[in-house]
Amino acid sequence: MEPQQPVLEVRGISRRFPGVLALDHVDLSVRASEVHALLGENGAGKSTLIKILGGAVRKDAGEILLDGQPVDFHAPAEALAVGIAVIYQELVLCPHLTVAENVLMGHLPRTGGVAIDWRAAKARVAQLFRTLGASVPLNAPVGRLSTAQQQMVEIAKALSRDSRILVLDEPSAALGQRDLEHLFRVIHRLRERGVAVVYISHRLEEVFEIADRATVLKDGRLAGSWPIAEVDMRGLVRAMTGRDLGALTAVPAAPDAPVRLELRKLGRRGAFSDVSLRLRAGDVVGIAGLVGSGRTEVLRAIFGADKPDSGEVLIDGQRVHFRSPGQARRRGLGLLPEDRKTQGLLLNRALRENVSLASLSRFTRFGVLRLRREDRAVRDLMGQLRIAARQPGQLTVSLSGGNQQKVMLARWLARRCGILLIDEPTRGVDVGAKEEIYRLIHTLAREGAAVLVVSSELKELFMLCSRILVMREGRLMGEFSGATLREEDVVEAMLLGGTDDGPATFAAG
């Protein structure tokens, strides 16, 4: 590769928020046709940096050069106009409008300058998706598409404006393996067309797979920037966290430990069927599977969030029929849902209220809350789980992903809940906090909790679990533990199972 003038150069950017220096003289240099990974723990300043690039936040100091020319944005539209498109983690599409309308929003082709030329619009959008190698139904309302497809719509939208710099904020967070591979193919195509891609992810394996260069931020400062060939995973983790990642190994429960949770041929029409498993006190068991394999639905059915329609659930050997999460809670179950922001947290309420939400009866006497007792319990849990927050009154929305996830764990620990169902324990959580959460789960198991974990990240399941069940299209495909626990076998069961290849979320072509 010949040395090239960077297409985007950021020099000495700073941004201060009330009481916080979010960015402190950060530099970033991105070349055309480069996939540039932007890494850092939550709170390192990545979000602020890309919001400045996207025109959503103003910089206090420093400069942005585009092809060597200084630029300054007052609004997202201005950044788009010069060719910088930022695709945020939470996609901003209009769910009721069609794919075509979303892609061309604001610049639909017109006939005679008045009426919208729908035929030209559709042809244009179809062309864009062909360029991307993605097939998405153009007339469908965007709200009905999968997350992966919606992401493609966002990318097509950026492409339709001839964006030269595409910023992807954790695009893989909500994608399964197959969709991820497709996303990578799309990124390769974009790179061939000369587009520079800034790629943010917490999954380092992805970075090594896709990126040409990595820049690491830590505490608002530049920690370093290297061609990907010159660093290894260990080095990146050290740059991000300032320390080394320890090794973790899962220990299986004692064979004579009591069975806390048992499923017998549990099924729910349209979601999963014939799921049987046993979970002993001290067990951490994982369920692997692609998005849509029914793994989340199993957890929800156990917890009474959805009703199973066949089979049995047994708690401590006793049959139960939970008609609501409240009943499951009373029997000592706790669920950490897949998406903590929409299903788990009260974002605009205090940390304290989030932690004690499921255990208020512990702090109530004669119908009155004993706030001091609650405060003490919450502070204890904050210390135990090392939740980084100023005080229990802090708004949950202002916590980092890792701390939010710890709050979810704390909610069930406050109940001393003995059977934990955890869906995606570390989605959107940075490397350092991930490890802490793994250790916490291990500690809980050692103290006698039974834990059932669902995850899209195999690495995570291997670190956490002594036994992994694989689901595919609503069925258990296999169980791996001890000597049979090998990554290749698990992946094979996930992708191939015993039956045919199955429908992909979308077809490449």
Place this chain on the structure above:
Amino acid sequence: MDLQRSLPADRATERRRRGIDLRDILARYGTLIALVLLVIVATVLSPRFLTTANLMNVLRQTSIVGVLGIGMTFVILTAGIDLSVGAILAVSVVLLGGTLERTGNIWLAIAIAPAAGMAIGLVNGLGVTWGRVQPFVMTLGMLGIARSLAFLYTGGEPVPILDMSFLRFGIGYIAGIPIPSVVFLVLLGAAALVLHYTPFGRYIYAIGSNAEAARLSGINVRLYTILVYVLSGATASVAAILYGAQFAAAPAIAGEGYELDAIAAVVVGGTSLFGGQGGVIGTFLGALIIGILSNILNLTGVSPFAQPLAKGALIIAAVWIVGRGQRA
């Protein structure tokens, strides 16, 4: 999720905020500051404003809408709305007047009002939860139904209330405070305590903040949502009792448009229409602000035609200012 994006930085966590944060102060104390400013302006504009008699008058006039506002606050905290409170007030007051006229039994009349209000609130709650009808639509429909029931009951003739021992509630004083205001303040205190010191209060905030999260934490979201509408029906009936005692009549048009005044008090008081944030103390301040504004417009002889204009502008301004703070 938008909340998350508008945050200054994900890292506010790690570092302590220093110095004075103007937006934070506005978000917390905006309504109180507005009230203080308004009192200062009113005192300058009219020498009669800051007299005990006038202030008691303001407090009395604020009581009915204030009581409606208490139930409304609970509903809005769950991210709902109750447009039927004015109509519930009408149903309750005509039943109260009718019972009083027929039986002469004050206590029976006073008991029948909340029974009616809570029954209508229950229907609202069931419609919103089991029926999955949006709160706006459910209570808009109920507004029409209840108002109509009140007219059908009276046949269009207002029922006069002549029982002096009942009318004492409207004109009497306890410790120098008008009885309707005492009722308002007692209910207000009770509501503030419930919101702050009981699991019920916490569940209301939780439901308004994120109903699915509340459900998955084992909270019976339907039950508490129903209770909130029943509570709103109950406060509407208490407002009906105050209405009957103050106006010595029970017309079917009673309380027309009061739902909007109650919503205005809640909103000016800083409670978010999206639920999960706010409280009844804010509603109290909001009701006072609106009451003082009307009062000072009357005292300074502003045309009655211009008064809604001033009120409307005030509501928008108040919410704009508080909203700027909350966006921080």
